[in-house]
Amino acid sequence: MRASDRAYGxxxxxxxxxxxxxxxxxxxxxxxxxxxxxxxxxxxxxGRLVSDGLVVQASPRVTVVSDxxxxxxxxxxDVRRALEETAARLAARQGDAAxxxxxxxxxxxxxAAADPDAYYxxxxxxxxxxxxxxxxxxxxxxxRTVRTHLVRVRRxxxxxxxxxxxxxxxxxxxxxxxxxxxxxxxxxATHVHLHNALTSILDSLEGTx
Amino acid sequence: MRASDRAYGxxxxxxxxxxxxxxxxxxxxxxxxxxxxxxxxxxxxxGRLVSDGLVVQASPRVTVVSDxxxxxxxxxxDVRRALEETAARLAARQGDAAxxxxxxxxxxxxxAAADPDAYYxxxxxxxxxxxxxxxxxxxxxxxRTVRTHLVRVRRxxxxxxxxxxxxxxxxxxxxxxxxxxxxxxxxxATHVHLHNALTSILDSLEGTx
DNA sequence: CTCCGCATTTGTGTATACACTGAGTCGCGA
DNA sequence: TCGCGACTCAGTGTATACACAAATGCGGAG
Numbered sequence: 333m334r335a336s337d338r339a340y341g342x343x344x345x346x347x348x349x350x351x352x353x354x355x356x357x358x359x360x361x362x363x364x365x366x367x368x369x370x371x372x373x374x375x376x377x378x379g380r381l382v383s384d385g386l387v388v389q390a391s392p393r394v395t396v397v398s399d400x401x402x403x404x405x406x407x408x409x410d411v412r413r414a415l416e417e418t419a420a421r422l423a424a425r426q427g428d429a430a431x432x433x434x435x436x437x438x439x440x441x442x443x444a445a446a447d448p449d450a451y452y453x454x455x456x457x458x459x460x461x462x463x464x465x466x467x468x469x470x471x472x473x474x475x476r477t478v479r480t481h482l483v484r485v486r487r488x489x490x491x492x493x494x495x496x497x498x499x500x501x502x503x504x505x506x507x508x509x510x511x512x513x514x515x516x517x518x519x520x521a522t523h524v525h526l527h528n529a530l531t532s533i534l535d536s537l538e539g540t541x
Numbered sequence: 542m543r544a545s546d547r548a549y550g551x552x553x554x555x556x557x558x559x560x561x562x563x564x565x566x567x568x569x570x571x572x573x574x575x576x577x578x579x580x581x582x583x584x585x586x587x588g589r590l591v592s593d594g595l596v597v598q599a600s601p602r603v604t605v606v607s608d609x610x611x612x613x614x615x616x617x618x619d620v621r622r623a624l625e626e627t628a629a630r631l632a633a634r635q636g637d638a639a640x641x642x643x644x645x646x647x648x649x650x651x652x653a654a655a656d657p658d659a660y661y662x663x664x665x666x667x668x669x670x671x672x673x674x675x676x677x678x679x680x681x682x683x684x685r686t687v688r689t690h691l692v693r694v695r696r697x698x699x700x701x702x703x704x705x706x707x708x709x710x711x712x713x714x715x716x717x718x719x720x721x722x723x724x725x726x727x728x729x730a731t732h733v734h735l736h737n738a739l740t741s742i743l744d745s746l747e748g749t750x
Numbered sequence: 751c752t753c754c755g756c757a758t759t760t761g762t763g764t765a766t767a768c769a770c771t772g773a774g775t776c777g778c779g780a
Numbered sequence: 781t782c783g784c785g786a787c788t789c790a791g792t793g794t795a796t797a798c799a800c801a802a803a804t805g806c807g808g809a810g
Binding site for chain 4: 579
């Protein structure tokens with residue numbers, strides 16, 4: 333495995349988990365020594381993080397972990413809505429019905445509140461099935477960026493059990509609609525789901541600013 | 542100006558203009574000597590082009606200029622529709638009406654067939670106004686990628702005068718709708734515009750495969 | 751003549767040295 | 781004492797050297 337990939341992976345995980353808090357300064361020499369790689373692969377990792385939008389160049393000489401506030405989350409969800417509704421319509425038309433039928437069954441039997449990590453893993457498989465169905469690299473790539481930021485957002489706003497249960501039900505409907513080839517229903521269910529998710533996140537942020 | 546920026550700019554222009562044809566192999570030593578920079582900044586430029594999707598790693602050892610076919614163009618326009626309709630709705634709500642009124646007037650008096658370059662420059666200013674109005678970095682960033690690819694597509698499919706004239710009229714309607722704050726009209730007009738643009742491009746490609 | 755294996759070569763991945771810029775600080779003068 | 785200027789230093793941008801891996805070509809053996 334390449335050193336630049338390892339550096340990128342470590343930094344990505346640390347930013348997403350909050351170990352590297354927003355505003356943290358990422359000096360090249362400091363991080364390269366800490367991660368045990370030289371500056372060259374570390375610079376490549378930083379470049380990828382910049383293009384992801386997870387770190388920004390505060391000044392020509394200092395790069396910091398980007399901040400994220402309620403306005404950013406709203407903006408992120410505006411893009412997410414656009415992309416995921418499109419993905420839903422395309423997947424309903426082109427996707428493998430059996431795959432989404434199976435996923436719908438999994439959503440029906442999952443207790444998200446009991447094991448959130450397993451639920452997020454299921455979401456991951458659902459997203460992967462969606463990506464495979466749309467077979468549109470431009471869309472998949474754009475969604476990848478959105479999801480990268482979404483990991484941070486999820487960490488900021490702790491999901492409550494009631495919201496998780498509702499989210500499962502919403503995903504089950506989306507998966508069923510995709511299995512049935514009903515693109516309109518899938519798109520509208522996605523819209524509703526994202527609306528509820530955003531509302532829940534913003535409400536959660538209200539309490540802990 | 543940084544050497545890596547120059548290398549990126551030159552390579553971007555050459556790929557978009559077709560000087561570097563799809564499939565062209567981009568060796569690091571070859572390109573670095575040709576562009577007069579060392580391998581380090583050239584690698585950074587290649588990395589940015591990879592994240593843009595303009596070049597791909599054909600194998601672990603060889604990076605080539607990415608190809609683009611009709612299926613890619615359809616996929617690109619699926620994403621473009623999603624993003625630009627969203628941008629239109631947001632701009633209609635938040636944008637400065639005066640700016641779009643002025644742009645609508647410019648579209649009304651522009652003869653695209655007479656001076657295509659001036660027309661594309663006007664489109665550029667329209668896009669910039671749209672970006673400023675939505676004030677959503679995630680959306681703007683995603684649109685930037687789409688537009689980067691679109692430059693290549695435009696080159697592949699020579700626009701005909703009739704299509705250019707129709708395109709101007711469509712943009713005029715979109716700008717008017719944005720000035721009037723009518724997000725639904727703006728979004729639907731955008732949808733129609735993109736449908737017509739895609740149809741024209743694909744028709745143009747039919748003739749010259 | 752063909753096929754297999756080894757060597758050479760080409761090209762990328764990584765490390766490091768050097769150069770340059772920008773900021774901060776210390777000192778000198780008013 | 782305050783302000784301006786120069787110097788120093790930290791840190792990034794760039795170049796280059798080294799290491800390693802893969803592909804290709806050549807030679808020998810069957």
